[in-house]
Amino acid sequence: MNKLTKKELALLLSFPLLLAACSGGAKQEAEKEADGAFKGAISKPLVTDIYTADPSAHVFNGKIYIYPSHDIDAGTPENDNGDHFDMKDYHILSMDSIGGAVTDHGVALDIKDIPWAGRQLWAPDAAFKDGTYFLYFPVKDKQDVFRIGVATSKSPTGPFKPEPKPIEGSYSIDPAVFTDTDGNSYMYFGGIWGGQLQRWKDGKYDANGSKTDLEDDKLPSLNAKIAKLSPNMKEFAEAPKDVVVVDKDGKPMLTGDHDRRFFEAAWVHKYNGKYYFSYSTGDTHFLAYGIGDSPYGPFTYQGAFMKPVVGWTTHHSIVxxxxxxxxxxxxxxxxxxxxxLRNVKVTELKHDANGKIEMIDPYSKK
Incomplete structure (x- = not known):
């Protein structure tokens, strides 16, 4: 199946994009389809008074803390680069357990307080070490290049104070920090298209480079990056490396393999001594994963574990x-x-007897 057809199918899976292209009776019919999907939703939004997305969840001191993007309707025209995702701050959510009350702790970090920031405060993550909480965030600098910053607090809910400069050697979006059982921490990051990862393919930023890496289906696809963090959790201890994801024959994913290849939203969790690298396939909206024996991989692709949501792409965390x-x-x-304008949800994730993640259909409620 060629790339154009795959993208057309992806658009059909994304009701909002279909709505934008419809009018009159066709638009009403598409709205009914979306409403029908939501009626079968397996879980409810955690909060409804603000829009939240891209949830990075962690358990600190037995309590669940969620570090999401804060979607707003900024009035920015929609385009392929995601300029309409024009977020300005972060709110942190917490809950004692699933099904319990959710607390919105208010603004934890505002873009105006980040000295080097330009625009678009996208999906964050958090970590904890030696009494300090770390908030990692991507934002475009004043040259409109995505970098990754870090802010600190003595509380998991902030407020967070940002460092005066981005992490040296950082770029692109979607930082996700995994701390292994030996205490070492690693940052995974990267997203193509509006996330600009393809502009760094030769190690230096190329503003005039390819729009994405989707221009040649037969090339190996771009993958997320990984860098070990220094003991102070504010710097890279090494130059970023490619995360290696391969199929069961040991071959890399190809750019045109839209249902399986990495697009954005890296996450790692450890289960029964194995490392699970999960990610969004982006324009086809699946959550997929591979399993490996090291934080660096290689990760052998295992399959998708969540079907597409209603809305552009999917971004997740596992805790x-x-x-x-x-x-x-x-x-x-x-x-x-x-x-x-999205909303965060949660559902149970199950590993089967062989360690495989069971498939989740977000709209399968009977």
Missing amino acids: EQNGKWLLFYHDTEVSGGKTH
Whole structure:
């Protein structure tokens, strides 16, 4: 199947993009389809008074803290680069357990307080070490290049104070920090298209480079990056490396393999001594994963584990609390299908007897 057809199918899976292309009776019919999907949703939005997306969840001191993007309707025209995702700050959510009350702790970091920031405060993550909480965030600098910054606090809910400069050697989007059982921490990051990862393919930023890496289906696809963090959690201890994801024959994923290849939203969790690297396939909206024996991989592709949500792409996190594994994700139920106004949800994630992640259909409720 050629690339154009795959992208057309992806658009059909994304009701909001279909709405934008419809009018009159066709638009009403598409709205009914979206409403029908939400009626079968397996979980409800965690909060409805603000829009939240891209949830990075962690358990600190037995309690769940969620570090999401804060979607707003900024009035920015929609385009392929995602300029309409024009976020300005972060709110942190917390809950004692799934099904319990969710607390919005208010603004934890505002873009105006980041000295080097230009625009677009995208999906963050958090970590904890030696009494300090670290908030990692991507934002475009004043030259409109995505970099990754870090801010600190003595509280998991902030407020967070940003460092005066971005992390040296950082770029692109979607930082995700995994701390291994030996205490070493690693940052995974990167996203193509509006996330600019393809502009760094030769090690230096090329503003006039390829729009994406989707221009030659037969080339190996771009993958996320990984860098070990220094002991102070504010710097890279090494130059970023490619995360290696291969198929079961040991071959790399190809650019045209839209249902399996990495697009954005890297996450790592450890289960029964194995490392699980999961990610979004982006324009086809699946969550997929590979399993490896090292934080660096190689990760052998295992399959998709979540079907597409209603809304553009999927961004998730996986965390364990009290022996139960949880998947945090988002869709667009609160906004009725607007791609840039999303809401965070959670459902249980299960590993089978062989360690495989069982498939989740976000709209399979009977």
